[in-house]
Amino acid sequence: MTDLQFEILGKPDYGFLKLRLAAGQSLCVEASAMAAMDTNLVMKTRMKGGLMASLKRGLAGESLFMNEFTAEGGPGEICIAPGAIGDLAHYRIQPGKSIYLQSGAYVASSPEVKVDTKWDGFRGFFSGTGLFLLKVEGNGDLFFNAYGGLVEIPVQGNYVIDTGYIAAFEDSLNYEVTLLGGLKTSLLGGEGLVCRFSGQGKIWLQTRQIYPFLRWLWPFRPQKNND
Amino acid sequence: MQIEIINSPGNAAAKVVLDGGEKLVAESGGMIAMSADVSVVTSSKTKGGGGFMKGIKRMLTGESFFLNTFTAPSQGGEVYLAPGLVGDMVIYELDGSRELIAQGTSFVGSGEDVELDSNWQGWKSAMFSGESMFWLHCKGSGPIILNSFGGIYEKEVDGSYIVDTGHIVAFETSLRFDVQKAGRSWFSALAGGEGLVCRFEGRGRLFCQTHNANNFGWSLSPMLRPRN
Numbered sequence: 001m002t003d004l005q006f007e008i009l010g011k012p013d014y015g016f017l018k019l020r021l022a023a024g025q026s027l028c029v030e031a032s033a034m035a036a037m038d039t040n041l042v043m044k045t046r047m048k049g050g051l052m053a054s055l056k057r058g059l060a061g062e063s064l065f066m067n068e069f070t071a072e073g074g075p076g077e078i079c080i081a082p083g084a085i086g087d088l089a090h091y092r093i094q095p096g097k098s099i100y101l102q103s104g105a106y107v108a109s110s111p112e113v114k115v116d117t118k119w120d121g122f123r124g125f126f127s128g129t130g131l132f133l134l135k136v137e138g139n140g141d142l143f144f145n146a147y148g149g150l151v152e153i154p155v156q157g158n159y160v161i162d163t164g165y166i167a168a169f170e171d172s173l174n175y176e177v178t179l180l181g182g183l184k185t186s187l188l189g190g191e192g193l194v195c196r197f198s199g200q201g202k203i204w205l206q207t208r209q210i211y212p213f214l215r216w217l218w219p220f221r222p223q224k225n226n227d
Numbered sequence: 228m229q230i231e232i233i234n235s236p237g238n239a240a241a242k243v244v245l246d247g248g249e250k251l252v253a254e255s256g257g258m259i260a261m262s263a264d265v266s267v268v269t270s271s272k273t274k275g276g277g278g279f280m281k282g283i284k285r286m287l288t289g290e291s292f293f294l295n296t297f298t299a300p301s302q303g304g305e306v307y308l309a310p311g312l313v314g315d316m317v318i319y320e321l322d323g324s325r326e327l328i329a330q331g332t333s334f335v336g337s338g339e340d341v342e343l344d345s346n347w348q349g350w351k352s353a354m355f356s357g358e359s360m361f362w363l364h365c366k367g368s369g370p371i372i373l374n375s376f377g378g379i380y381e382k383e384v385d386g387s388y389i390v391d392t393g394h395i396v397a398f399e400t401s402l403r404f405d406v407q408k409a410g411r412s413w414f415s416a417l418a419g420g421e422g423l424v425c426r427f428e429g430r431g432r433l434f435c436q437t438h439n440a441n442n443f444g445w446s447l448s449p450m451l452r453p454r455n
Binding site for chain 1: 233234236237238239240242258259260261262263264265266267268269307309311312313440444445447448449451452453454455
């Protein structure tokens with residue numbers, strides 16, 4: 001397979017992906033993320049990986065359907081805009097190594113890349129990544145995004161991330177959900193639960209979370225008119 | 228302590244690299260990631276003492292009652308800080324000769340030798356500035372990390388300068404400030420939508436933010452589901 005030719009525009013606040021597909025080359029894209037494309041690109045909507053894999057993907061906050069775009073009769077350009085305002089990152093997936101994405105973070109990938117859903121259980125519930133994680137493996141390119149900026153952190157040994165700020169991490173890392181410091185810090189210090197990573201690998205941290213914004217918006221809701 | 232502002236200007240975060248034993252004070256909930264061996268202590272105290280009452284006063288500024296103090300292990304460590312809303316960040320260095328007044332919600336973190344107190348800014352400011360009644364008064368020496376809603380820009384005031392009340396992030400105490408109406412008449416002040424403004428006099432640095440969080444919130448208000 002050939003690597004995808006791409007460019008990420010609008011970094012870091014408005015990450016936008018522009019790719020140039022060679023003749024016959026295909027790209028898988030999350031539903032409704034295509035913003036613009038050349039007319040020789042043909043779109044096919046599929047349940048990637050079959051019905052079960054798609055249903056599981058639905059549990060991880062992704063759409064059941066994925067679109068596959070193929071350049072026919074020559075090369076072609078496609079532009080992809082993720083739903084959330086924020087950064088976009090590229091990751092080259094090597095065989096035998098996989099990466100975990102927070103639910104909803106998947107944007108696009110080479111067709112050879114497999115996107116699976118992994119039940120992360122109560123650890124996932126407390127980690128703020130959701131009950132399910134996306135496990136991406138295979139051989140090819142992956143693009144993912146997050147609300148806020150993305151910061152790549154190389155971990156060697158141990159690292160602590162506040163729950164809800166994990167966008168992605170390599171599967172060579174292990175993590176557990178713990179309290180930060182003593183009970184006073186957890187309850188009064190506003191830090192609550194954290195994820196403690198161990199091993200060697202990379203983590204992508206997101207610099208903002210959507211929930212503080214939503215909580216801030218709450219008082220601006222209008223009063224209901226009871227007339 | 229080395230501080231780097233990353234991901235400017237929309238979703239900025241501060242990467243703070245601490246030497247062994249060095250301390251960083253941060254607003255509660257501000258830490259988003261750190262080296263695993265950095266230790267955390269939660270307290271209402273800051274440098275200069277005070278404890279409980281200072282915590283209460285800090286709450287009145289819109290800042291948190293509790294602050295977290297991060298201490299690096301002997302081999303050093305790093306801490307990432309980020310605020311809740313979108314916007315940029317800036318580092319201000321206190322050198323002992325100057326003091327800074329910051330809007331409560333602008334404070335993100337500081338070095339351990341920065342003393343944080345809350346100042347009553349007078350009735351006029353409390354009633355009309357659209358901000359909280361108390362502002363954070365920063366003294367001592369060391370860096371202060373501030374955040375803004377939207378972008379942040381600095382103005383070197385020499386003489387006098389006017390800023391809309393919702394756009395002030397921080398200013399040096401060498402500047403005096405007063406709240407006044409934007410236009411000559413009350414009609415232009417109110418109908419022009421500018422209402423009240425802050426007038427600064429003197430010489431000093433002033434930090435302003437490009438957007439006003441309350442204006443953004445109210446502009447979204449009609450599109451939000453009503454409260455029951």
